[in-house]
Amino acid sequence: MxxxxxxxxxxxxxxxxxxxxxxxxxxxxKAPSILAxxxxxxxxxxxxxxxxxxxxxxAFNYAVGAWPPPVGIELLADxxxxxxxxxxxxxxxxxxxxxxxxxGKESGERSISYYxxxxxxxxxxxxxxxxxxxxxxxxxxxxSALAGYALLGNGSGRAAxxxxxxxxxxxxxxxxxxxxxxxxxxxxxxxNMGDVSLILGDVGMQTTAxxxxxxxxxxxxxxxxxxxxxxxxxxxxxxxPAMSTALIAPxxxxxxxxxxxxxxxxxxxxxxxxxxxxxxTILAIAGAAGIxxxxxxxxxxxxxxxxxxxSSVAQIGYIALGxxxxxxxxxxxxxxxxxxxxxxxxxxxxxxxxxxKTGQGIRIDKLTPATRRRLPVxxxxxxxxxxxxIGLPPTAGFFSKWYLILGSLESGNGxxxxxxxxxxxxxxxxxxxxxxxxxxxxxxxxxxxPVRVRLTRRNLALVTLALSLLLAGLFNVWIVKSLIAPMxxxx
Amino acid sequence: xIEIIESYYAYWVCFLLLTVGLYGIxxxxxxxxxxxxxxxxxxSVILFFIIIAFKDGGTVxxxxxAFSTKEPLGYINPLPHALMLTAIVVGVATxxxxxxxxxxxxxxxxxxxxxxxxxxxxx
Numbered sequence: 001m002x003x004x005x006x007x008x009x010x011x012x013x014x015x016x017x018x019x020x021x022x023x024x025x026x027x028x029x030k031a032p033s034i035l036a037x038x039x040x041x042x043x044x045x046x047x048x049x050x051x052x053x054x055x056x057x058x059a060f061n062y063a064v065g066a067w068p069p070p071v072g073i074e075l076l077a078d079x080x081x082x083x084x085x086x087x088x089x090x091x092x093x094x095x096x097x098x099x100x101x102x103x104g105k106e107s108g109e110r111s112i113s114y115y116x117x118x119x120x121x122x123x124x125x126x127x128x129x130x131x132x133x134x135x136x137x138x139x140x141x142x143x144s145a146l147a148g149y150a151l152l153g154n155g156s157g158r159a160a161x162x163x164x165x166x167x168x169x170x171x172x173x174x175x176x177x178x179x180x181x182x183x184x185x186x187x188x189x190x191x192n193m194g195d196v197s198l199i200l201g202d203v204g205m206q207t208t209a210x211x212x213x214x215x216x217x218x219x220x221x222x223x224x225x226x227x228x229x230x231x232x233x234x235x236x237x238x239x240x241p242a243m244s245t246a247l248i249a250p251x252x253x254x255x256x257x258x259x260x261x262x263x264x265x266x267x268x269x270x271x272x273x274x275x276x277x278x279x280x281t282i283l284a285i286a287g288a289a290g291i292x293x294x295x296x297x298x299x300x301x302x303x304x305x306x307x308x309x310x311s312s313v314a315q316i317g318y319i320a321l322g323x324x325x326x327x328x329x330x331x332x333x334x335x336x337x338x339x340x341x342x343x344x345x346x347x348x349x350x351x352x353x354x355x356x357k358t359g360q361g362i363r364i365d366k367l368t369p370a371t372r373r374r375l376p377v378x379x380x381x382x383x384x385x386x387x388x389x390i391g392l393p394p395t396a397g398f399f400s401k402w403y404l405i406l407g408s409l410e411s412g413n414g415x416x417x418x419x420x421x422x423x424x425x426x427x428x429x430x431x432x433x434x435x436x437x438x439x440x441x442x443x444x445x446x447x448x449x450p451v452r453v454r455l456t457r458r459n460l461a462l463v464t465l466a467l468s469l470l471l472a473g474l475f476n477v478w479i480v481k482s483l484i485a486p487m488x489x490x491x
Numbered sequence: 492x493i494e495i496i497e498s499y500y501a502y503w504v505c506f507l508l509l510t511v512g513l514y515g516i517x518x519x520x521x522x523x524x525x526x527x528x529x530x531x532x533x534x535s536v537i538l539f540f541i542i543i544a545f546k547d548g549g550t551v552x553x554x555x556x557a558f559s560t561k562e563p564l565g566y567i568n569p570l571p572h573a574l575m576l577t578a579i580v581v582g583v584a585t586x587x588x589x590x591x592x593x594x595x596x597x598x599x600x601x602x603x604x605x606x607x608x609x610x611x612x613x614x
Binding site for chain 2: 135138139142146149150153156157158160161163164167168171172174175178179182185186191
């Protein structure tokens with residue numbers, strides 16, 4: 001019965017929760033975080049239903065206000081968008097669960113506005129993934145970005161400064177998107193994705209449409225922190241409050257990745273081999289450069305969050321490379337890596353949040369085996385996520401890199417294989433630096449306390465994420481075959 | 492050449508404005524001036540949409556006896572205006588968040604001058 005309304009219900013869940021937040025704050029001190037978690041859970045259920053429906057019955061769309069597209073705004077649920085919807089809501093719900101049980105200073109008195117911003121941001125993310133209208137996408141992009149700036153800047157003065165720089169760059173990116181949209185509108189007279197795709201398929205990509213598309217790609221690349229445009233990311237993620245980073249880092253850039261995949265493959269007819277307009281090649285090269293640069297920059301960092309942020313730049317590079325390869329395996333690798341990386345990064349950043357919360361600090365040179373003794377379960381989860389980042393089987397990270405390597409071979413370009421393998425080694429360098437300190441560092445025997453391995457509500461989120469990494473690795477054939485294969489376009 | 496400038500002068504002005512905005516964002520040291528640059532930049536994009544909707548001799552898109560519904564070309568396309576109304580709202584919200592962050596920066600460091608801020612941050 002609600003089946004046909006599912007695409008909008010997910011977005012509305014978050015928007016209504018954001019509006020209810022002040023009322024919840026009046027009820028009880030803890031009510032905002034409970035409401036946030038509850039609506040995350042509800043949205044997760046709805047997105048699973050959406051995914052289920054798309055897998056069983058295929059893609060379906062929803063005309064908002066019963067205005068038929070292309071006049072009205074259209075929402076679209078197809079395998080690609082439903083998959084991203086589930087990834088976004090899954091990771092954010094687990095992080096919100098953690099946020100409720102180990103509430104940091106960052107919320108506290110301001111928890112009403114903090115969680116209202118969280119809800120608006122997640123609503124924006126769900127909207128970006130759900131919409132089939134190019135201008136509507138811009139509105140959701142800005143809605144989530146504005147809430148994101150507020151969340152990232154909600155800390156020290158340093159955090160405010162980094163968030164301000166992110167705001168300037170992010171707004172330039174969004175304005176570039178809007179400008180490009182103007183060109184597309186002049187060329188096609190439509191804003192509906194399917195309509196634009198049809199019209200451009202008829203008339204071909206003329207100069208106007210090409211200029212517009214380049215503006216759009218630059219704007220989206222700024223939002224997703226692709227290599228030459230990544231400058232805002234390390235500062236913003238390092239200085240922000242731990243919970244904001246754990247919430248935004250895994251999914252924030254991924255949403256821009258979704259937009260890129262959607263526009264490159266479904267909306268704009270860009271041929272991969274067209275040397276007059278080599279967007280795919282440029283994207284793949286930028287991705288490869290980002291992989292190496294991010295991994296190299298992560299090695300000398302002493303702040304763990306900063307190291308993870310640079311690692312994010314590298315992981316975005318993997319995804320961009322997969323999109324740019326324009327082969328079925330590259331596409332599968334990119335989408336699978338979005339899922340895997342979201343879980344891994346959430347796990348890693350939640351661990352750094354735990355470190356901050358327990359007062360041990362996130363300086364890598366200050367980590368000792370005492371850390372492991374105090375947080376045995378969380379540390380184990382961290383190590384599992386780190387192994388997955390390096391890409392050792394049977395963790396999930398291995399499989400996405402495997403598909404990316406297959407894709408590189410498929411495109412006949414051995415250079416990218418070398419890049420992926422080299423960066424796996426670099427990943428191993430910077431993660432084993434931490435693992436070595438935690439497991440083999442000098443032990444101060446006086447400070448030894450008995451290790452207590454317990455599953456508490458404070459590390460439950462980390463354990464869930466770490467286990468789902470293993471599960472995603474074990475069931476990766478099922479994920480690829482039944483969820484990702486239907487969305488792969490014809491190459 | 493002159494013809495190109497003449498017939499597209501509105502676009503030239505619009506893109507000049509865009510460059511002015513970008514210049515302000517990139518080269519001004521005062522963070523408040525960066526926000527002003529951002530506003531100019533956004534205004535130029537909004538102007539761009541208004542220009543593409545313009546039609547020589549067109550009239551407002553309200554039903555007019557002179558141009559019946561049989562001649563839709565007599566009316567100016569109202570859609571870009573509606574879109575830009577939304578974009579203006581987005582722009583206002585952006586400036587609001589930017590100013591709130593600026594207040595926080597000023598409270599923490601006592602300055603909003605970028606070079607001074609970097610010195611403070613390196614400490």
